[in-house]
Amino acid sequence: MSPANASPEFLSEAQEIVDALNRDLIAAETEARAGEVPPDRVNNLFRSAHSLKGISSMFGYDTISHLAHGLESVLDGMRLGRVHVDPVSLDVLFGCVERFSVLIAGAAEGAPGDEALSAPLIAKLEQVARGESVAVSDPLQLVNIGEDVLSVLTEYEEHRLKENIRRGRNLHILRTSFDLSNFDLGLAELDAALKGVGEVITKLPSAKAAQAGSISFDIIVGADCTSSELAKTVGDDRVEVLSIQRRAMVAEQDKRTAPSSQAPSKSSAAAPSAEGASSPGSDAAAPAATEGSLAGAAGEVNGSASDDGQTVKSVSQTVRVDIRRLDRLMNLVGELSLTKTAFQHISDVMKRELGFTGLAVDLHKESRNFERRLAELQAGIMEVRMVPLANLFERMVRVGRKIGRELGRQVRIDVSGENTELDKLIVEDLADPLMHLIRNAIDHGIEPPDERVAHGKSSEGVVRLAAEAQGNHVVVEVSDDGRGVDVKKTLALAVKKGLVSPERAPEMTRREIYGLLFLPGFSTRVEVSEYSGRGVGLDVVKTNISKLSGIVDITSAEGDGTHIAVTLPITLAIIPALVVSVARNTYAIPLNNVMETLAIDAGAVRTIERREVISVRGGTVPLVDLRQIFRLGGEKRPAMLYGVVAGVGQSRMALLVDELVGQQDIVIKSLGRRLRRVPGIAGATELGNQQTILVIDMVELINEMADVTAAAGVIGAAR
């Protein structure tokens, strides 16, 4: 394998490793000054050097792998206790990191790197690695530990085991089994429980699985406490804690020799894992605290490395950009596509008038070229706009906790699917409605702790925030395990507020009643909240979500909680659309909402309860005639037409059109302030032939339909 086929995977992974090395070294420097570098830190450093050596040798970067080899030897010595971690040795390690950065940057440009420039550093590494080794007697003889265990320990694990014995800690075996589907979670919980109490030396998957679908582990732990104390700490009776016995006679001898093999300043209570537990705090403080000394190290190494004339720069680069800049770019792409259309028009005219020769051909070719590049530009900008929901969800968790505290509820916010990606703009606009939903779940859903306990629930309520990609959509769900929607109370309130007529009320289905919650004027409280700055009502949520071409769906079980699903398109900036014609008018229907298209024989249309419906695979779907809605009049409905079946959330409908013209990506343009609120119209867009057409707002149409069926006209009056 030669450097010629330098893979981007290699470069980015190598850079990641070097970044990790740098971070760990900075932390180690602080820790070394404070006393002792925890074993985890040194082991991480070793693993990084080891991985870097492995991949660089495989990918043929010998200069990098030689240096990594030298670094690995020093770190191996450190983790096995043969080399002392001190400012001098750390300086050399920092020098390696700087040199790696130079070499990786060079590799990105195809340069193999000059071995001679690494030579002084490698010599220094060898010097450090030769550092006096501490005489080691074999402490393993002091304990009853089986050969089957010893045989699977790596050298490092064996060293940690010896270290624990030497420090006079007790050794324990935690024997437990987990379900195969989530054993890593179980192990992580155990790790967390043991943190600060003992050091996990190794985890052995045991072949003696009790039953299929489960897996057993023997976890070897060194700790100062006894087995029964450890069992209490773990607090899980499925975990069996056994102790590994010391061999009595030699143990006495161990006690005498132990202090001499330790650094004099340390008390035996300073257990390695206890230091490990306290390290995250110092981690965070480390970069700021050691900035000065790091700069010093960098300066020193630059002196030796600058000969290659390369700057120390990061290979994997990230830029943070204001979303408005991307919006401007996207708008520009929209404008450019109009220019493109104009070019094509001119090209067509030239072809017609001058024939397909000379300049006409050139213009045609270039406008084709332009079109392709423009499409690439569009796709590129789109890609940049996509962001994971993780940040938003994190914010929601914080807000949720705060709201819970203020309202006197015990709430835990569980998050899943946070890596799902959405257009940045949608994510931004989702913050407000999502906050309303979470506030609502805590305020109206989760009961006060004593009430929960009285109903046999745990005092802590759970609000689950989840996201899932479904084709061109993302479904964001907010569910709680609270009291659920009280159907009777809701209905009574709606009647009292005049949103539903008393006659209609008894006929309403559960679903329709949930729909009432989203009506304007239903909200029971009109108050300005700190979080939203507006009155909190679900109608606001629905309006905001609708603006994003999304829909809100609610289901609930009384006493068991409420589940709200928000279905959103992945992006709004540029969307695929179906172009249709009805009574000689052309419209675009966003494909986001289109499920299928059907050819319909006018004779197949039936009327149920004064509504036109068609059968689609056994189910009935209500028809929406654009002729009626847009009052197009003129020609009569043809005998053969098409139905565009659309759905948002759980609602379905079929839009009747005369003809399916084709499919096209569109950028929706606003109709301007005056026409912004035209119902059923999302905006306008340009077709290739310089024709401006209206874009149908399916979400609004479907919602309108749902409302009509829900409250049979009464809602129309309430609006």
Place this chain on the structure above:
Amino acid sequence: MYKILVVEDSSAMRGLIGSIVDRVEDCEVTEVSSGFEALRLLPRESFALIITDINMPDINGLELLSFVRKNPSYLTTPVLIVSTESSERDRAKGMALGANAYLTKPFTPEELQAAVKKLLAITA
């Protein structure tokens, strides 16, 4: 078709091993990034060969190997260890635990392919 499991925490290395082994006739590679993932996958799929690294963050390759060798279902599945030469002692341990072969990084694609073919011939 031989199904081959590659257990390696470095994604660049995993991809490289995967692409080399993929070119061996009749081989289909499944890549996992940790010993835990391997433990989860083993009962669900049967593999003709396991290729594993030694130094990994959750359980090490020796522990995985020992698990495989003690379990009647995978007892005969050949295991190829790939690791760096610095872990000479680990190599000896691996062979003692019942690994069928050991490759030291860096190795050439041909070396890896030859080792894979040889181990598959044992099973066949």
